[in-house]
Amino acid sequence: MKSYVLDLATARELGLQTTGHAGRGAGSAPSPGSSNLMLEPGSISPEELVGGIGRGFYVTSMFGHGTNMVTGDYSRGAAGFMIENGELTYPVSEITIAGSLKDMFLRLRPASDTTWYSGIAAPTILIEGMTVGGR
Structure with missing residues (x-):
């Protein structure tokens, strides 16, 4: 800090x-x-970040709010694409992603593609160990 x-x-x-x-x-x-928030970029490309994932979920949009600022529990609705063997595959919607804010910040790995959106600048990020639920 x-x-x-x-x-x-x-x-x-x-x-x-x-x-x-x-x-x-x-x-x-x-x-x-x-x-204003800026997350410093990492040293690897988004393609390399995704390429190293055997099975995961690439979030493209989120909905709802679900952060408990007392306990650090985090849960949000999300949509995006499944990642299988390092490749984006099929679209997925109406799922839930969940985790602990403390663990999420400790496991956050940024890619090198920082983009600016209004007062926010952030690259693609990987957060390992989150729970993904849905069909």
């Missing part, structure tokens, strides 16, 4: 300098939050 996400109030409480990270909802006071 390099720094905290601090607005003015939390920086004062901790005796630190603000990092300028505050956001607010339509009817709430400002609170710590991030609006």
Whole structure:
């Protein structure tokens, strides 16, 4: 960890300098939050990342919300393509992916293809050990 996400109030409480990270909802006071995120790229291409997977799932879209910020449990609906022997094969929809945020962050492997979307920049990522459920 390099720094905290601090607005003015939390920086004062901790005796630190603000990092300028505050956001607010339509009817709430400002609170710590991030609006720009950049995940540093890795050193291998997305093709190499997928090519090393015997059986997996390539997520192209997600729906719903399912993060428990107290326990770190994560569960979301997803759609995408099955990966078999390093190749994207057939499309799949209406499945669930699940895991623990702590484990997900520890197992995250980024590819080298960082792309910018609005205030977010992230490459293709591989997270080993997640649970995939559905038919």
